[in-house]
Amino acid sequence: MRVCRGAVACAALMLLSTAAALRSDPIRPSTSGAPKLRASADAAHANATFRSKEEAFAWAKKDHRRLLHVVYRVGDIDRTIKFYTECLGMKLLRKRDIPEEKYTNAFLGYGREDAHFVVELTYNYGVDKYDIGAGFGHFGIATDDVAKTVEIIRAKGGKVTGEYGTVKGGKTVIAFTEDPDGYKFEILERPGTREPLCQVMLRVGDLDRSISFYEKAYGMELLRKRDNPRNKYTVAVMGYGPEDRNAVLELTYKYGIAKYDKGKAYGQMR
Numbered sequence: 001m002r003v004c005r006g007a008v009a010c011a012a013l014m015l016l017s018t019a020a021a022l023r024s025d026p027i028r029p030s031t032s033g034a035p036k037l038r039a040s041a042d043a044a045h046a047n048a049t050f051r052s053k054e055e056a057f058a059w060a061k062k063d064h065r066r067l068l069h070v071v072y073r074v075g076d077i078d079r080t081i082k083f084y085t086e087c088l089g090m091k092l093l094r095k096r097d098i099p100e101e102k103y104t105n106a107f108l109g110y111g112r113e114d115a116h117f118v119v120e121l122t123y124n125y126g127v128d129k130y131d132i133g134a135g136f137g138h139f140g141i142a143t144d145d146v147a148k149t150v151e152i153i154r155a156k157g158g159k160v161t162g163e164y165g166t167v168k169g170g171k172t173v174i175a176f177t178e179d180p181d182g183y184k185f186e187i188l189e190r191p192g193t194r195e196p197l198c199q200v201m202l203r204v205g206d207l208d209r210s211i212s213f214y215e216k217a218y219g220m221e222l223l224r225k226r227d228n229p230r231n232k233y234t235v236a237v238m239g240y241g242p243e244d245r246n247a248v249l250e251l252t253y254k255y256g257i258a259k260y261d262k263g264k265a266y267g268q269m270r
Contacts, residue, residue, distance in 0.1 A: 057216050065219060065240050067247040068113070069120040070139070070200055071267040073130050074181045077104055077123035083179050084108050084119070087158040088141060089149075090197075093118060102126075110196040117197045117247035122267065132182050133263020137252060139183065140199025142190035146173045149187050153177050168231075181265070194245045200269065203260050207234055207253035214238050214249065223248065232256075 050056040074080045084090040090108040097104045102125035109118030119139075143149045146164045153160055161184065162176030173189035188198070204210040214220040220238040227234045232255040239248035249269075 057219075063219055067117050067200075067240070067249070067269060069107070069118055069270040071120040071122065071270065072183070073122050073124065073127070073265045073267060075123070075128040075130065076180065077106055077121055079180050080121055081106055081108065083156075083158060086156045087153045087177070088185065089152075090119070117195060119197065120270075130181065130265035131261075131263040132265045133261045135203050135260035135262045136266040137184070137201030137203055137250070138176070138186045139197065140186045140188055140201065140250070142188050142193040142196050142198045144189070144191045146175050146187050146189040150175050150177075183265075190244065195247050197247060198243065199248050199250050201250040201252060203252050203254065203257075205253070205258040205260065207236055207251060210251050210253075211236055211238065220249070 050059065081092055081095075085092060085108070090110060093107040093109060093113060095104070095106045104123045104125075106121045106123075107113065107118050108121070109116050141149075150160055150164050159178045160175065161178045162174070164173060164175035164187070166173055175187045177185050177187065179185065186199070186201070190198070211222055211225075215222065215238075220240060223237045223239055223243060225234070225236045234253045234255075236251045236253075237243065237248050238251065239246050
């Protein structure tokens with residue numbers, strides 16, 4: 001599956017693969033900021049048999065898929081692991097060091113990788129800080145009780161950037177926290193959720209173009225779309241199944257903004 005660079009404004013760093021594609025590759029410091037996309041071997045093989053774009057799009061919609069990993073760079077991997085495990089309640093699933101390539105990976109989440117969406121942290125030797133950019137928004141974590149989660153984060157020395165309360169114009173209770181590298185997490189009250197690491201929010205410059213890209217290239221469904229003219233933004237939620245059972249991608253378009261600085265910290269999704 002080949003995707004042209006620049007097909008999506010800030011969200012073009014995406015890869016969505018089949019559930020079997022659990023292979024992990026290093027993220028190296030980028031000098032150009034160019035988008036990275038990786039396709040599974042199965043997808044590449046299937047691409048060779050397509051007779052038309054329409055046939056390829058139809059195959060993508062039928063292919064069994066889910067979001068696997070969100071991959072990004074951090075400046076101190078042990079510090080980040082400590083925050084995620086103690087403040088956010090994640091588990092360290094595995095960690096590997098590749099000295100010959102000068103990087104370390106750590107995988108964290110709320111369940112096994114073969115059944116849950118997980119975080120893949122990458123530390124590149126000697127790099128202690130990254131520019132996150134403006135295109136990345138936040139991760140979403142669903143919890144039974146936002147107030148208690150905020151108390152735990154504070155008690156463990158974490159930074160709470162948005163006090164818990166209901167969303168403007170809605171009923172969902174949320175709060176915001178920030179990890180040591182500056183990545184933001186939205187804490188959502190969603191009791192009994194099957195997928196606690198539930199969302200990745202990215203900002204895009206052309207929402208309709210982005211929706212079309214993820215539908216056609218990766219077989220995602222548009223789960224919902226909401227326009228907020230009062231606050232001058234539109235949100236589209238996309239994924240492979242209902243939000244209460246699957247991790248989803250939240251695309252946000254702010255009126256009049258056609259381009260975002262992607263920075264060098266956020267890597268990709270698999």
